[in-house]
Amino acid sequence: MKERVSGALESYLEQIADLQQKHGAVRTSDLAERMGCKRSSVTSALQRLSEKGLINYQSYRPVTLTAEGQKTIQALSRYHRILADFLATVLAFPEEFAQQEACRLEHRVSQCTIERMQVYLDFIGHAGKNSAKDFDFGLFKEFVKSKTDKPA
Amino acid sequence: MKERVSGALESYLEQIADLQQKHGAVRTSDLAERMGCKRSSVTSALQRLSEKGLINYQSYRPVTLTAEGQKTIQALSRYHRILADFLATVLAFPEEFAQQEACRLEHRVSQCTIERMQVYLDFIGHAGKNSAKDFDFGLFKEFVKSKTDKPA
DNA sequence: TAATAATGTTAGACAAATCTAATTTTCGCA
């Protein structure tokens, strides 16, 4: 029932959400620049997004997200946050790289894995401090078992 | 200069390598089953792989990897190993899921991130034992700095 | 306000990856 939207379209959607927040209106040219593609490709993507009911689109008019589009973005941006956090906190990448890589991965890493990254972050007490003494991977396995059932 | 091959073609290539090891010859039908697609799609993929010089292919004949194809596979299977190891060891996923997810991710996660996962595995002394007492994320950052320069 | 520049869309092409249906080749065995 839930029409899954492709990675490329998801990216368009995110850029739209971001531009909407920052500038109110969303223009084809801005999207083209952000996506690193031609304006005509943007138009084509907008038409497909519109057909899927994720954006409000009429020729030559600024674009806005539908409620459906907003919902899609919310899940995605949570995935993005978790990935970026994991990359920066656990793998010790600089923030900028973490953000870029999260952009690429958020469409590809399974929900299951992303959720587990969040559990890992929780476990190492990322909120409290940036280091975790007495970290034990055996303990983490226990922790995981107690918090989740899938995928095993 | 290095013709980058798509994720889908990479998957075909891997299945070819695996089938070659296990059965000597590689048949279209087996590939179709492994890839979960129709035989005609396999034929089309084989033709593209052949054009890129990664396999030896002639109509109605069994397929083999070229030296070039072997090289591609070697890098890929190293990525696969690291990803699966990371998923199982760090994120505590069961081996089977780790393998499946690694299959999906090996074509998508940047080389940089995969290498960093290996560094992380090295750091927590995965080889020695399955737990690391006194693990400190600050220390890991230092460790990373001492081992690598990119991406910052 | 009318010409020009910028912006946006359409038309038409292409490549990747897939499908179904039809055809061709190979193989097993009677």
Next chain:
DNA sequence: TGCGAAAATTAGATTTGTCTAACATTATTA
């Protein structure tokens, strides 16, 4: 050995995402 089934390929269509070039619309500004 030759026939029928299995395997492989081709032909032709579809979808996604992209491009260039041409055209349409909107905006700027002299």
